[in-house]
Every structure is written in structure tokens, then in C-alpha cells.
Amino acid sequence: MRYAYDVASVRAAEQELMARLPDGTLMARAAAGLASVTAAILGQARGGVYGARVLLLVGVGDNGGDALYAGALLARRGAAVHAVLADPDRAHAAGLAALRGAGGRVAGPGDARTLAGRADLIMDGLLGIGGRGGLRGVFAELAEAAHAAVEATGAPIVAVDLPSGVDADTGEVAGLAIRAAVTVTFGTFKPGLLIDPAAGHAGIVELVDIGLDFPEARPVAEVLQESDVRALLPEPARLAQKYSRGVVGLAVGSERYPGAALLATGAALRSGVGAVRYDGPVEVVGTHPEVLLGDGRVQAWVVGSGLGQSEEARRRLSRVLESDVPVLVDADGLRLLPKESLKRSAPTLLTPHSGEAAALLGSSAEEVDSGRIQAVRALARDYDAAVLLKGPFSLIADPLAPGLRVNTHATAYLATAGSGDVLAGLAGGLLAGGLSALDAASVAAYLHGSAGLLAARSGPVAASDLVAALSAAWQNVAG
Template sequence: MRTAYSVESVRAAERELMARLPEGALMARAAAGLAAVCAELLARGRGRVYGSRVVLLVGPGDNGGDALYAGARLARRGAGVTAVPMDPARVHPGGLAALRAAGGRVGASVPERADLVVDGLLGIGGRGGLRPAAAALVERIPAGATVVAVDLPSGVDADTGEVAGPAVTADVTVTFGAYKPGLLTDPGASRVGAVRLVDIGLEPPEHAVAMEALQHADVARLLPVPSASSDKYRRGVVGVVAGSEQYPGAAVLAVAGALRGGAGAVRYVGPAAEAVLARFPEVLVGRGRVQSWVVGPGLGAGRAEEVGRALADADVPVLLDADGLRGLDGAVVRGRRAATLLTPHAGEAAALLGVAREEVEAGRLGAVRELARRYGAAVLLKGSTTLVAPAGGGAVRVNPTGTSWLATAGSGDVLSGLAGALLAGGLPGVDAGSAAAYLHGLAGRFAAGGAPVVAQEVAAALPEAWRSVRAAGQ
């Protein structure tokens, strides 16, 4: 499992470690790791470090010091290194001395040509967009240069991933000691490029984890697997309340996700029974005992009583999606005994929170946490980075799988059915949402293969995704 920590937790771990190390040792470790990654990139691109052109964009803090010490290491290997300070009066003195001693130089402006540019302007404590002096340097980054960010791209909020103004877009981000939430969630995540973690000896406490990204083995441990004594009822029956005369396909796709997601049986309730049975004759039609409800995909307006009826079944987990989220009563959701999982996209989340969609998209991590707190439910916020927040607070999970080809009609309906099946299999809301998002993203990759895909193909690829994950856990 990949874990990320808040700036406060990272700073506390740094202070504890520095108290045990000689002065400057921690920065030396960070600079060595940064230089190693830069050298690797130069060797890959040019075949060698010697003779390469490296530009350091240097801020006034330790982030700039890391860049300067790394630049000194590259200069000693024959690279032509030029440091361009954001503020010439405020430059890390030790780093600057090391760079000059190694043959590097200080420039007043960004050179027109460079093989590699190191962004050492702001550290993890930076807030808001880049100030004018820093933004002016970033605007002059030479076209075609590989951009390496130190710890995270300047202008990206380390704790939230928010980008409040101008910011660096990196090809590679070298982060030290621990991942930060801003590296893993959009809009910041879209600016980090490939992330390389350098071990500098930090040991943040486990209870301080702010964000988690599951891996194959983690998901494999969550997935319910039938035993020799299992029957369709013990495996879990999913009730699907979805579809309408206008959107019968939503019902078909939600049912497909549930069946491919491990449900022992699916009960369908709604006006699209004929379409559902034509595709899946094994489906049961009509109400009966279920182990979870999936309510909302393609439901249409005017069917609020269907939502209320599912929520009133207080001992059965409920997933609410799409039209099932309209006019949701927070008091009712908070009063339920069984798990509730909400699966909005940004627009639906904005409606639930009473804010503009742009506000959700700019602060996805804050939005998913607030939804979970306000409704007392697990929340899966769909989007370019899918986030899953637990009902009771704690680490938010970010989904590492997926493909942009999943932005297609009906994809979310498949996800809802899949998550509903995992709820029926006994998983808590946050685990059901996390595992479903992971499998759904993996299935999207398998189905797409780099080309357009439709939702029914994503559903058909779920068994392949399931097998891939299970193989990692064996």
C-alpha cells in the first residue's frame, strides 16, 4: 500500500530525524537522491551526464538548497549547471557555495536552451499559486527540457493537491521520505509526472496517514471468495433499483457490474425488466431479500420513494448513485445502522454540498472529506482521480488504476453495480468503494488497450481484472 502524509506529519518526522543526525545530513541525503534521478534522466535522454545543460530554478528555502546541492553533484560529473535564483538576496548559502565550488554558475535569467530544469522554487510548505517572480521564471522554461520537481511541483498544495494559480508542470517529481496527498490527487496530480520516492530515513507514525493508494495485494485481501459451502444467497444478493423508460441501459449496465462483481444473485426492481432479462436471464425480477441495494443509475426524476424505501431498510447496506442522490436527506443517511456508500461525480457532489462544481473540482480532497462528514457515509467521488472517504473520518483512499477512456456513458453504472456486489459480499463501505474503483479502473485498461471502449466492454473485462488482482495475492 502506498501511503501519504500531511505536511505537518512530515515536518514532525523530519525534526525527529534531524535531532539524531549530524547537521546537514538530511539535506545531503535528499540532494543525493535528487541528483541520482537527474543523472539517470540525462543518461537516458542524452546518453551521458557530461556536457549536458542543467538549469536550477532556486527558491529561498531548503527546497532551493536541495536543488543547489544536487546541482553541485551534477556539475562534478561534467554537467554545465546554471542556478537562477528567484530572489538573489535569499539563496541557501551552503548550497550556493557547493555549486560554485563544483564549477556551477549563477545566472540572472533562464537560459534559452536546457536539457533538464530542476524546479526548486517552493517546498511542501508553499501555499497558493506562484508569486510573480517565481511565475516569471517558470514561464521561461525552455521548450523540450525535462522538468524535475523537488518534492512536489511549485504551486501545488502538498496537503490537498489544489492549484490556486500558476504552477509548475513536471515530467518527474522527486519526493523525499514520504508521499504527500497533493501528489496523488487532482488537480495537483496531473502536474507531477512520474513520482520517484527517495528514502531519507523518515518514519512518520502509521496513525498519521492522510491518504492511501491500494495495490494489487491489498485489494486481493479484500475480495470475497466463495467457499465450498457457499450458495448464491451466502455469496450475496444485490437489489438493483435503476433504469427508466428513457434510460433502460443504465439498469442493464448496473446489473452487469453486480453480476461480474461477484454477486450470487441480482434482483432487479424497475421498469427496464424486459431489457435486463434479454441480456441477463439469470436475474430475479421483483423485490425480495437482499444483502445490499444499488439505487439510482438512470432512475429519472420523480422516484424519490424508491430511494426512501431502500434507505429505510436500515440493516441492509445501500449504494446511492446518480438520481439516487437527488435531494438526499442527511439526517436519514446518518441515522442508518448499515453502511451507506455515496458515489457522486463532481457535479452531484457540488449539489450535495451546495457549492459550484468548479469548487469541488479545485478541491477534490476537501470535498470528499466534507461529504463523508456531513452525511455520515462512505463517499466515492468519481473523476480524474477517484477518491474514497470513510464515514468516520481517517485516511482517504485514492484509486491508482484507470484510464481516460473510462470517461464514457454508462461506465459509472457498471461501477455502482460492482460496488454493490462487494457490499453484499460483506465489505464495509470504504473497502467496497475502494476495491470496486480499483477493479473498475483495471478492467477499463484491459478493455480499452489504448483505444475507445464502451461500458459493456468494461463490465465484460471485470473477470480478467479480478483474476489479475487475485493472482497477486496468492
């Protein structure tokens, strides 16, 4: 499991560690890790550090100090390092002395565009994890110079700990912010590196261990790794039979949207359950002859995908919600939900995208996308349900769990018609197999992403390609 801690917890862990170490040790560790990652990038891009032109954009405080010390290490290896100081009077004095002592040079903001246009790599050390709001004034001017250089030359930006201008705790981006190719973060992941829209500014995230410990702090977010998913996959017992492995019921699809039923059914059949029961108007047996038809005993329901919004759709939704088994509500089912807590005796899992989440919250998709932590928590609280808020990095919240889960194992090719139907069938099957709503959503998001990555090897992905890739995705995790 990977964990992300908020700024207050990081600050406390840093203070506790610095009290036990000689002065400057923590910054030295961070700078060494930053320089190492930067050197590797230069090695891949141009064969080595020697002769490389590196531009440091330096703010105030420790974040700027990390950049200056890392620049000094690169200068000692033969790089031509220039530092542009956003505020010369508040630059990290010891770091500045180290850079100059190694042969690095210092320039003013007026030279930023020229130096950025010549740079092989730009290091963003403007603001650290304490920054709030978008970049303004000279900080904005330096960011714009860096972005213009990237567009003209392709030189990568390496962010120090966090791209300047993004919110470390919430992932919000309230204005201009650095767009990095790589972010080198220290000690632990920060929520803003995992949660959009800030995560979209971070690029590849490299974690440098500097010795921080969090024995009592509670993480804001956690990311399941392959081993975590493997441990949650339902395994059939030796004496298992189809009913003991779980039966998932699908109240999905309609005459207008038959594809939703076929896709959800195909995914459910590959979710580890013993049987899939389809209750709806679409002829699915011709494509999936394994399916049971009609109403009957199930261990979980999936409702909503391709349901439409007719009175019959409302009746189908109400009938499922009145059951005493876990229920996953997707797509049209979300649009038909009452605007209040569901008050069910069994767990409920909602799987909205931003637009559907906005309709449930009475806001806009733009508001949801700009504040995804707040949105997913509000949905979980208001509806007393687990929520999988879909997106490039999907968020999962549960009213019974204090933190969030984030799925980073995905590809943009998943943004295709029918992809959500596949996810719903897969997650519903995992619910029927005995996983909690939180775990079913987390495992389904990971496997769905894995199937997308596998399918994308052959080019653009259709939802039916995801269904076909699910068995291989499952096997890759199960080992």
C-alpha cells in the same frame, strides 16, 4: 499500502531524524536521490548525463538547497548546469558553494528564458512543502519561462519534493503553479501529490527513501496497492452456495435510460456475488439470463443509476433507503436525496461526480474540484455516509474513518458515458459480498480502473468494454 502525511508530520519526522544524524546528512540523501532520478531521465532522453544542459530554478531554504546539491552531483558527471536564483540573498549558501565548486554556473532571473529554451531538463526547486498560494513575482516569472520552454522544446520539468505553487496538504492550486513531468518526493508522499488538482501538476511521482519514520502520526491519505486489494477480495468458501455469497439488488434504469440497468447488471454479475436481483422496468434477462427478477431478499442495494427523476423514481429510492441492508446511491438517486443526514441503520455509500457533489453541498462543481478533500469530508459528515467522489484520482471518505483513501489506479478513458453505472454495480456487489462501505468503494475503484487500463490497450473505451474486462481485472489482482 502507500501513505501520505501532512506537512506538520513531515517536519516533525525530519527534525527527529536530523537530531540523530550528522549535519547535512538528510539533505545529502535527498540530493543524491534527486540526482539519480534526474540522471535516469537524461539517460533515457539523450543517452546520458555528460554534456546535458540542466537548468535549476532555485528558491530559498532547503528546497533550493536540494536542487543545488543535486545540480552539483550532475555537474560532476559532465552536465552543463546553470542555476537561476529567485532571491540571491536567501539562496542556500552551502548548496550554492557546492554547485560552483563542481563547475556549475549561476545566473539571474533575466537569463531564465534563454537558459530554459536551451535546457535538456529543468529542475523546479522554487518552493517546497511549506509554500502556500500560487506563484507570484519573480517566482511566477521563472515558472512561466519554464513552461514556455517546455512548450517549445519538450524539455521535462522535474519538481523537487512538490511542484512549486501547489498546496502540499490539501491538493489545492490557488494560482500559477509548476506543471512537472516528474516529481521526486522525499521520505513520504504528500497529500497534494495524490489529490487533484495538485496531482495533475505532479506528473510521475518518484519516492526517495531518506529514512523518515512516522510511528505516531496519522496519515492524511492512503492508497491501496494490489496486495491490499487482493486481501479484500471476497472468496467463496468451500461449501458456499449462491445465497451465502451474497445477493445484490439493483433498483436502476428506466424506460428512458435502459443502458444503465444493463451496464450495472453486467458489472454486478462480475463482482463476486452469488446472485443479482433486478427490480425495475428494463428487460435485462435477454442480455443477462442469470439475473433474478423482482423484489426479494438481498444483502445490499444499488439505486439511482438511470433512475430518472419522476415520482416513481422517488418511490423506488425511498423504498430502498428504508431497507435494513447497505445501500449504494448513484447518479439520479443522488439528485433525489434529501439535503440532510440519511439516518439509516445500515451503511450507505454515495458515489457522486463533482457536479452531483456540488448539488448535495449547495456549492458549485468548480468549488468541489478546487477543494476535493474538504468536499468529500463534508459530504461524509453531512450525510453520515461513506462517499466515493469520482474523478481522475477518486477520493473515498467514511465518517467512521479518520483518513481518506485515494485511488490512483485509473485512466482518463474511464471518462465515458456509462462508466459510473459499471462502477456502481461493481461496488454494490462488493457491499453484498460483505465488504464495508469504505472497502467496497476502494476495491471497486481499483478494479474499475484496472478494467479501464486493460480495455484501453485496444483503443478508446466504451462502458461495455469495462464490463467485459472486469473478470480479467479481478483475475490479475487475485493471481
